[in-house]
Amino acid sequence: MSAALFFEQLLNGLQFGLMLFLMSAGLTLVFGVMGLINLAHGSLYMLGAFFCAAAASATGNFWLGLIAGTAAAAAAGALIETAILRRLYTRDHLDQVLATYALILILTEGTKIVFGPFPLYLNTPTLLQGTVNLGLTEYPLYRLALIGFGLAVALGLSLLITRTRLGIRIRAGENDREMIAALGVNIRALYTLVFALGAGLAGLAGALVGAVQAVQVGMGEPVLILAFVVIVIGGIGSIKGAMVGALLVGIIDTMGRFLLPRAFGLFLDPSQATVVGAALASMLIYLLMALILVLRPQGLFPAHA
Amino acid sequence: MADPVLTLSNLSKSFGALKATDTVSLTLLPGEIHALIGPNGAGKSTLIGQIAGRIAPDSGSITFRGRDVTQLSTAQRARMGLGRTFQISSLIPEFSARRNVMLALQARQGSPFRFVKPVLRDRGLIDGAQAILARVGLEGRASVPSAELSHGERRLLEIAVALALEPACFLLDEPMAGMGTEGVGTLVRFLRDLKQQAPILLVEHDMDAVFALADRISVLVYGRVIASGTVAEIRNDPRVREAYLGEEAT
Amino acid sequence: MRNEHREYAVNAVLALGLLAVPLWALWANEPFTITLCTRIAVLALAGVGLNIALGLGGMVSFGHAAFFGLGGYVAGILAQHASSGAPILGLPGSNQMLVIWPVAMLVAGTVAAAIGALSLRTTGIFFIMITLAFAQMVYYFAVSWPAYGGEDGLPIYVRNRFPGLNTMRPWDLFVVSWGLLMAGIGVFALIRGSRFGAALMAIRQNPDRAASVGISPFGVQLAAFALSGAITGLAGALMADLSRFTSPSMLAWPMSGELIVIIILGGVGRVFGPVAGAAILVGFEVTFGGMTEHWKLWLGLVLLGVVLFARGGLLGLIAGRERLG
Incomplete structure (x- = not known):
């Protein structure tokens, strides 16, 4: 194992973690402010990827695709919230689970009808093709850009939450729903805005990731489930928790897949080591979640301490 | 004097900077009704929560029937004979x-x-x-x-x-809340009989009912017991009049 | 007619109807219909298991696919060892359903107890996410472990056996499945009426009240969750035999969703709810699946309608709200 490979994997983990953060941030905000569990968040991620790929191939411009993907997901989010989900805020979690599960079915089949059953492919923009020399290793420029992009969005989000009027209202909404009503804030509009914001972030993540993997139906749910792990680890309703949880999950998952087979190779024969290592690596983040549940069931940074 | 059924020793609980319960000590003796009164926000609910086992105190201890129950769960305390009612009716709907x-x-x-x-x-x-x-x-x-x-x-x-x-002690959290005058009268007679069965720690806002029923009264203000004694002692305690009854009068 | 009586009548129609249709199909020589009814019975049994956790206990598990799939893998793995003769963990494999079933229940129940013990440290929305995540862990493990087929799954070339029947014949397998379903429903009804069921239902509605009369929620919920997983695992073992294939998709999250849907369509907590729900779901799939490949779009719309406007499911529509006495 070379230091270069290790460093590269670490960067991959960081990049994966930041994309998970974009997913988790929206989920955790929507839960924190509206108390809604949204299983269809993965579908919004998928929509972002599909609209980005379609728009990019139609216009020949990746950046237009990125904007289209994010906007489409945000618009779909706003539409879903106003048409359906706002009826469910006062319902129990079972109803929310079921309605958003129904939305997964509808959005998945709808995507198949609109975009066809085959995967789409999204090329990285010419500007970000090739690799860049980081001293230890050559690293794909696009992946490096994803890291930068993820960090920038995270920073922007944290400024939005801490420094703007909207952010103050969101935080007030997390603490006390009646209070923001008393402040004269239009709750309905706020909720729609928060939901669209979360949906846009998910769509953005989907669009960005679309250029490094196939854009296909069903791509959202595995990421959604990872985002749940992130939220359980980080603490529900907390942006900071989502960030820490996402980075932990991204890096531990990536490094586990890289290191565990090698570690088992020290005392098992190579083929066995690969099998055992890969199987254990696939479970690693869930074991981390189990550990957190034993030690701190409310997560690392619970929003309502 | 008989051993107390329930003893709270120096119970404290803070939420952030707020001391909801501040070194509270009190006892419940066999056969008595011990009323716990205090203005809103005095920490009565937090105290009840600690006795029932829903809230863990930061420090201090709770002894029930001769056994330290501070670490026991709500269900374990109930099985030992702590029978509580809720301030806001909490039943199986x-x-x-x-x-x-x-x-x-x-x-x-x-x-x-x-x-x-x-x-x-x-x-x-x-x-x-x-x-x-x-x-x-x-x-x-x-x-x-x-x-x-x-x-x-x-x-x-x-x-x-x-x-x-069939508890060894009743923990009644504002049983009269929202009852009409007639209901309160019936309940007062009922509780007077009930204390023969087991002593009652009674949290109640209805002062007439408290003065009619209680053998002893403790007054809780800002999480502290500021006075404890018989009905007559409490009625005439200037600190109580100032901190509590004075407020009632305004 | 009083609601209760109406519910009994619906129950009888469901139980006997599920028996009568394949009987007719046997006479008319329509083996596909028999197999469909077997599928309904097996899915309903899986739903009966989930209904203990979700319906009686209010534990919204989005991870029951894990138990369903584990049961399936027990059936597939034991059958594979029985045919190869290689021991597993020092014990021989088996192709006898009467051996496989208890093993499937034990394995699924044990894993459910472990997942439940962790998940029950939280409530509400956390519980949903955590059960979903742990089920995904089991799924990834199955996919990445090549010994039993990995992503390809594990075929069962000859169905496991049941004494006195030929399980390769659709009717015989149906009878086994229907019998198990009725047994499962019997267990559910017994639990629902028992002291354990009373405690469980009380905890669902008001855990603080249950604790304050001396019932510890954790132990009761954990036992219910493990039992729930065991019954769903039993159904998984049957499903593997029905499709003669154990596939990782039995463990995947859409299966968990399907099981919840079965309960909702039938009526949460109702004794025969899962039977109604499974019949509706399979019927929907067969009817609309033949017309359009996008039948799940319509299923999604129907579900949305049920959640927003008809929350009691089919039994709720027919027999009104449930009275717990």
């Missing part, structure tokens, strides 16, 4: 009044891990529950789901459920 009482009877009879015998054909439980409902005057409403009972009926059902536990 879809269960009938009878079934709410049956649940308490069943819990007192031991392990819930019995999978075969149908509860609704268990004569022992049904008759037992019916008898207890009759004691609080709810026998005619036994089949009504508790969610459909009136406010006053739910208050009585709360007490019936506590009775079913």
Whole structure:
């Protein structure tokens, strides 16, 4: 194992973690402010990827695709919230689970009808093709850009939450729903805005990731489930928790897949080591979640301490 | 003097900077009604939560029937004989009044891990529950789901459920809340009899009821017990008049 | 007719109807219909298992696919060892359903107890996410462990056996499945009426009240969750035999969703709810699946309608709200 490979994997983990953060941030905000569990968040991620790929191939411009993907997901989010989900805020979690599960079915089949059953492919923009020399290793420029992009969005989000009027209202909404009503804030509009914001972030993540993997139906749910792990680890309703949880999950998952087979190779024969290592690596983040549940069931940074 | 049934020693609990309970010590003796009064926000609910086992104190201890129960769960304390009622009626909404009482009877009879015998054909439980409902005057409403009972009926059902536990001590959290004058009168007579069965720690806002019932009164203000004594002592205590009764008068 | 009586009538129609249709199909020589009814019975049994956790206990598990799939893998793995003769963990494999079933229940129940013990440290929305995540862990493990087929799954070339029947014949397998379903429903009804069921239902509605009369929520919920997983695992073992294939998709999250849907369509907590729900779901799939490949779009719309406007499911529509006595 070379230091270069290790460093590269670490960067991959960081990049994966930041994309998970974009997913988790929206989920955790929507839960924190509206108390809604949204299983269809993965579908919004998928929509972002599909609209980005379609728009990019139609216009020949990746950046237009990125904007289209994010906007489409945000618009779909706003539409879903106003048409359906706002009826469910006062319902129990079972109803929310079921309605958003129904939305997964509808959005998945709808995507198949609109975009066809085959995967789409999204090329990285010419500007970000090739690799860049980081001293230890050559690293794909696009992946490096994803890291930068993820960090920038995270920073922007944290400024939005801490420094703007909207952010103050969101935080007030997390603490006390009646209070923001008393402040004269239009709750309905706020909720729609928060939901669209979360949906846009998910769509953005989907669009960005679309250029490094196939854009296909069903791509959202595995990421959604990872985002749940992130939220359980980080603490529900907390942006900071989502960030820490996402980075932990991204890096531990990536490094586990890289290191565990090698570690088992020290005392098992190579083929066995690969099998055992890969199987254990696939479970690693869930074991981390189990550990957190034993030690701190409310997560690392619970929003309502 | 007989040993206290319940002893709180230096109980403290803070939420951030707020000291909700500040070194509270008090005892409940056999056969007495010990009333706990105090203005809103004095920390009565937090204190009840700690006695019942829902809130863990930061420091101090709770001794119940000679045993330190500070670390025990709500359910364990209930099984030891702590029978509580809730300030806001907290029943099993879809269960009938009878079934709410049956649940308490069943819990007192031991392990819930019995999978075969149908509860609704268990004569022992049904008759037992019916008898207890009759004691609080709810026998005619036994089949009504508790969610459909009136406010006053739910208050009585709360007490019936506590009775079913045959507790060693009652912890009654504002049992008169929202009851009409007539209801309060009936309840006062009922509680006077009840203390023969087991001592009562009574948290109550209705001062007439407290003065009519209590053997001893402790006054809680800002999480501290500022005075403790007989009805006459408390009535004449200047600190109480200032901190509490004075506020009532305004 | 009183609601209760109406519910009994619906129950009888469901139980006997599920028996009568394949009987007719046997007479008319329509083996596909028999197999469809077997599928309904097996899915309903899985739903009966979930209904203990979700319906009686209010534990919204989005991870029951894990138990369903584990049961399936027990059936597939034991059958594979029986045919190869290689021991597993020092014990021989088996192709006898009467051996496989208890093993499937034990394995699924044990894993459910472990997942439940962790998940029950939280409530509400956390519980949903955690059960979903742990099920995904089991799924990834199955996919990445090549010994039993990995992503390709594990075929069962000859169905496991049941004494006195030929399980390769559709009717015989149906009878086994229907019998198990009725047994499962019997267990559910027994639990629902028992002291354990009373405690469980009380905890669902008001855990603080249950604790304050001396019932510890954790132990009761954990036992219910493990039992729930065991019954769903039993159904998984049957499903593997029905499709003669154990596939990782039995463990995947859409299966968990399907099981919840079965309960909701039938009526949460109702004794025969899962039977109604499974019949509706399979019927929907067969009817609309033949017309359009996008039948799940319509299923999604129907579900949305049920959640927003008809929350009691089919039994709720026919027999009104449930009275718990």
